[in-house]
Amino acid sequence: MMKEKLRKILHDTFQITSQKEGWSASLPAFEVERPKVKEHGDLSSNIAMLLARPLKLAPRVVGEALLRHLQDPEQILAQSGLAGAGFLNFRFKKEAWQQLLSQVYAAGDRFGTSKVGQGKKVVIEYVSANPTGPLHIGNARGGPMGDVIAALLQWTGYQVVREYYLNDVGGQIDKLGESILCELRAIENPDQITETPQAERHYTGSYVREIALAAQQELSGKLKVDEEEQKRILGKFGVQFLFEEIKRDCDAMGISFDSYVHEKTILVSQLTDEMIKLLKERGVTQEKEGALWFTPEGAGEDALADRESVLVRSDGRPTYFANDIAYHVGKYRNHYDRLINVWGSNHHGHVPRVQAAVKALGFDPQRIETVLYQYVRVKRGNDLLKMSKRAGNYVTAREVLDEVGKDAFRFFLLMRAASSHLDFDLELAKQQSQENPVYYVQYAHARLCSIFRKASEQGIKLAAQPALEKLDLPEELRLIALIQEFPDEVLLAAERLEPHRIPFYLLELAQAFQSYYSLAKQDPKYRVLGSDVDTTQAKMYLCHILKTTLAQGLKLIGVTAPEIMTGGLTHE
């Protein structure tokens, strides 16, 4: 909010100064930021340093000229100055800060939202876990991450579709069917060892037996067919079974989808064939060893060495790569402006291939944006567990979810940048559930609610237009400064597709409040509910807005904002 105001001031100042000084440079993409050192002011800009080069002047000379012609029609600036290598530092009047609060108050539960997206259509694909095993913690990270990226884009004015791409055909599904069949035979003939599951050929997790038991119940009559048909039926049954389970897990994580796209549907619709034909016509394919390979311009011989470039197998069936191209083309045809994929890092090699393919088909590859997140590793004690559905060795998302709860689960997975490798220490998560950062933020919210409960007991009501000038303690002005940054943070997180900024922001805000609140123990003038009516009303107004901001931020990341904290009170 204040950043925008300063941007406007600097923009106008630049215009006037250019005119008066005869500058010919264009307005650079300057930054407006909160300096780390508060002595430097409320906000600072690097505009003078950026202008120095094109104008062939020293940064400080540019800065001085800008300050001479400063445009501040609203009179919100209290101080301005030039510092260091050429930074412009600004301090605002108290009144300017205080006035921002009424804007936040008016925004209510729209606070933090904006319209920069201009209603553009964006589809965001996430989770998309293969239905060949339970959702495990390694790639469950994509759930909260995709969900919050979607929320960020909604908040900033995009029209968002949340999509799950279900890989329900292919070799992995065949393998699933075979695994279930194998297990089913073992169940039916416990004495007679027909075939033991083999790690290379079968999924061996205990869930396979679970599915086999369910299949025995539900499909008993339908399995009197030949072996290939049995495998097919069981594969289909397994997909359905596991997909329902994944959906339940997503639901428990607070994640939902607007659209499910089945790979099978794309295959059946012939879109894949159409795309393969088109690619052939464009001359970006080659045949080798009986298979059809994608060989984009400039790829040279490498494409033929890369087995993942195969579009059509030598047996004539298209690969998932071919289907994926068709899937993305479908998105272009649905007129999405942005196609965002949230994928596990193991797909990194896939990204440039899909982009090269859609480019060859005449679509703008830049519209595909991919967020690759690094896998979560789970530590149990001193052991790092490797995630592998094949080895049946994994920690499920559900296990962790049940252990630490939805709020901590989401917060924890969200508070790290996607590119950062994240170790989830189960023992620590359990032990420290009381100390988990999510509780810190929630506690701040609950405390604020508590103040209002107290006020209500005393018959004090929140005034719609209190005397804001009463909010002049330095800590209060700092809180206001933090609150008004919330929309900027949301915007930044949305622009960069970086959800982790929100938990960090909330922690900073919660900390500032907790610190402020605690001062009341030493000094009564920090008490919200004090003796002076005007001051009390003003402080309540600030607290109300703080509460709203925390609630908005928590809502954005899908974490609950409790009115009271229950359980685990250590204070006797």
Next chain:
RNA sequence: GCGCCUGUAGCUCAGUGGAUCAGAGCAUUGGUCUUCGAAACCAAGGGUCGCAGGUUCGAAUCCUGCCAGGCGCACCA
């Protein structure tokens, strides 16, 4: 071997060209509850930002090389 990601305090991680930028939380140590919730607050110790070069007025941040770790490199998805 090739490709992507990562290397910042004991641990988990923020910080992607700016000035006191060496940061947060946890852990450790020491203080603070008759007063709006101590799930809190205040304070202290702790790091050659993996290493070496380079670009720049200026580098944790950009480039190159090396070292270490993770993940890919299936006619699987």
